[in-house]
Amino acid sequence: MLNSLPLLDKKVLVPRGKDQAKSFSQLVERFGGIPVEIPLIAFRPIASNERIQDCLRALDTYDWIIFTSNVTVETFFSFLEDGVAVLPKVAVIGKKTEEVLKEKGVQAEFVPSVYVAEEFVEEFLPILEGGSKVLIPKGNLAREYIATALTEAGTQVDEVIIYETYLPEESRLKVRGMLADGEVDILTFTSPSTVDHFMEVVKEFGLYEPMSNCIVSCIGPVTEKKLHEYGLTVHASPKEYTVKDMINSTIDFLKKASLK
Known part of the structure; x- marks a missing residue:
């Protein structure tokens, strides 16, 4: 027993x-x-602001959007007034994130073999074309590693805080x-x-x-x-x-x- x-x-x-x-x-x-x-x-969306709305209006100008958690996916889609928008190519970290994205009717085009930021960057950079523009929705306590690493490699990165984490x-x-x-x-x-x-x-x-x-x-x-x-x-x-x-x-x- x-x-x-x-x-x-x-x-x-x-x-x-x-x-x-x-x-x-x-x-x-x-x-x-x-x-x-x-x-x-626990997570709660922040109040919609001009920064968030600017990013949503400019979705068609991005080459990639990166979701690092299922919470990010859920929260991001809650800001889309007309449901699923036409998104740029999507990269995700984690099986659960990929699954939640599929439930929204969107297929991830890139998922790293290991679900940590460092491995994501190492595997993602080789497929990025020069001068690519990337959007990263995030929580208020999220790491900046991905944005920093991609920026240093010459990618234009926009980060936007869409939710806050609290106890x-x-x-x-x-x-x-x-x-x-x-x-x-x-x-x-x-x-x-x-x-x-x-x-x-x-x-x-x-x-x-x-x-x-x-x-x-x-x-x-x-x-x-x-x-x-x-x-x-x-x-x-x-x-x-x-x-x-x-x-x-x-x-x-x-x-x-x-x-x-």
Whole structure:
């Protein structure tokens, strides 16, 4: 039984909202774990402004538009008054982003083999024609790596902020109670923002000690780097940047730890 349920009775933080947490939580339950759903990030479109409207009116002047997350896709399309516009060629990062785009009736023409900004740039630059013009819709906390790298390579890049990322107040209180009461065994982080928001609560309420008793898992090198910046030990960080691989990597860590 223990071998078939490697997460038996382990309480696992699922840092996503109700709508996004289902598949993540089901995976935890499949291995015997107990999902603790607390969204560490939420998203809201910013009020439409002249900058956004200028970019939308000029869509036909761009050669490419880059979507780096499914949230970016959903938010961008919410600004299109007449539904799907005639878009330039589309590049995306991530399977989920590509899937959401397909649901909108749009096919991505470029998807990198690895879903991180650095690999995206390395693989995308060779297919860009000289003097190309690129639009990057983004959140207020998004990295600038792609825009900077493309600009340095001679591409004209326009970035436009279309949504903001925040920590829901309800989640702040839940994180505090969960840690203070020792109600979590495994912490999972899916982006640098989830780390920042979690640590914001840890700092505010002085919860370093209870956190030190938890196993820490994450997706992607950028998230792992953010955890290290806070001085945290990362116990599981898979080579493939998916929730499934993160859970499997966590299970591998638990198995190795049990043999010591």
